[in-house]
Amino acid sequence: MQAIQWDAKADVLSLVNVPVPTAGHGQVVIKVAYAGVCGTDLHIIQKEFPAAEKVILGHEFSGVIEEIGPGVKGFTTGDRVCVDPNRGCGNCRECFKAQTNHCQNGGLRTTIGIFRNGGMANFCVVPSEMVHQLPVEVTLPQGALCEPLSCILRGWENLNNPSLDSRILILGAGIIGVLWSTIFHHKGYRNVTVSEPAEGRRNRISALELGYQAVHPDELKANISDENIRETGYDVIVDCSGFPPAIEQAFSWLRSGATFVQFGCCPPKEKISISPFEIFSKELKIVGCLINPFTMVNTVEGLARGMAGSYLKDFSRLGIKMFRLQEYQEAIAQLKKGEISKAMFEF
Structure with a gap:
């Protein structure tokens, strides 16, 4: 063979x-x-x-x-x-x-x-x-x-059901960013933005007709500052890029009480710099996500079945x-x- x-x-x-x-x-x-x-x-x-x-x-x-x-x-x-x-x-x-x-x-x-x-x-x-x-x-x-969906379901479980009015940012519009987008929509979230530098991938998010914004990271950076973070920041950020500079930049865009989900796989030796004071003062949560312990059954029988005829x-x-x-x-x-x-x- x-x-x-x-x-x-x-x-x-x-x-x-x-x-x-x-x-x-x-x-x-x-x-x-x-x-x-x-x-x-x-x-x-x-x-x-x-x-x-x-x-x-x-x-x-x-x-x-x-x-x-x-x-x-x-x-x-x-x-x-x-x-x-x-x-x-x-x-x-x-x-x-x-x-x-x-x-x-x-x-x-x-x-x-x-x-x-x-x-x-x-x-x-x-x-x-x-x-x-x-x-x-x-x-x-x-x-x-089903295997990548089961890994995302693990991430979703670790995210612990954010409120439906959450402002959500997804970093990266590769297949994982695309699938995260469909799952957020499937679960009722409508205030979702996808940050992606490649125009073709931004267009792909628009083609899904989810009603989500797909923007260049420079555009986000231009519109967010420490002074307006309460209005323009995010309650949930999910990294699907595995790109350390993007992760480091986006971390400062978290609102108080927000959660950052590190889903993208970075090279093991890469490092980022974040502020411990910001974690303390905003009471931020940083959530990791490693593969798919015990999520495959729910993915095959529930998630994939529920999304098969649509997303x-x-x-x-x-x-x-x-x-x-x-x-x-x-x-x-x-x-x-x-x-x-x-x-x-x-x-």
């Missing part, structure tokens, strides 16, 4: 031919239908995010069960499924506290598509407990969005473009240029 493999030692991403995997005990083999390229994948190939030395990428994917291994219950061949690529070890302090995303033995240290072979291939072998059947309302392409119906409006696996270099190039919000491989 064909697969997109990252070789860190050789510093090469390439299309390779590898054997089709077989299902061992407790595993299923998924015939992959759709696999998304995540911003984390770009960080991996830029050596800004840890991964196995040699691995088939792809932690966002959907498909059909091709083979079922011994000991697997609840699935049949032909089932339409998506995959939660993360799991804890189940035996450590973090797992006992339902913090599997912080597991020192599992979590991000064993993620499918990062540390174990993933879904950018014709077939992928997956432990059955990490597989979720798709409701009839959710298509296979939408199923490949997730037209992929072109979301800025998602389909590619063949052999077109991986062009897919990554268009993604890096910001010509699309997301590249997805269609098998």
Whole structure:
């Protein structure tokens, strides 16, 4: 079968031919239908995010069960499924506290598509407990969005239901900023602004017809000052850019009692400068968000199902473009240029 493999030692991403995997005990083999390229994948190939030395990428994917291994219950061949690529070890302090995303033995240290072979291939072998059947309302392409949506749902849970009259700012209009926008709208929020330097991405937010403003960060900066922060500042800021200068600048735009959600993945060694006095005097909350502990079920059964016929119906409006696996270099190039919000491989 064909697969997109990252070789860190050789510093090469390439299309390779590898054997089709077989299902061992407790595993299923998924015939992959759709696999998304995540911003984390770009960080991996830029050596800004840890991964196995040699691995088939792809932690966002959907498909059909091709083979079922011994000991697997609840699935049949032909089932339409998506995959939660993360799991804890189940035996450590973090797992006992339902913090599997912080597991020192599992979590991000064993993620499918990062540390174990993933879904950018014709077939992928997956432990059955990490597989979720798709409701009839959710298509296979939408199923490949369930993993990023489950991470956003984790962020939403950490945000803890802000009031509906909140002024909200989203930093960045890549696919994560786009999906955050649709979820805020889905949940009833109407006073939302998206900050994005690229005109094409701003136009994409406008094309969603959510009624949200999409503005250049310089425009925001020109209209906000310490003197008018009560009127022009924000109750919630969600960073989807992972760009430290943007994060540092936006932090001063928080109103009293506001929350800053750090969702975007920054390179590990990057730093920002913020004022401790501002955190103290405004009683600000800074919220991190690491992957998707226990949010996949609610995503598949609730969020994706509820949004499938509306916000997730037209992929072109979301800025998602389909590619063949052999077109991986062009897919990554268009993604890096910001010509699309997301590249997805269609098998």
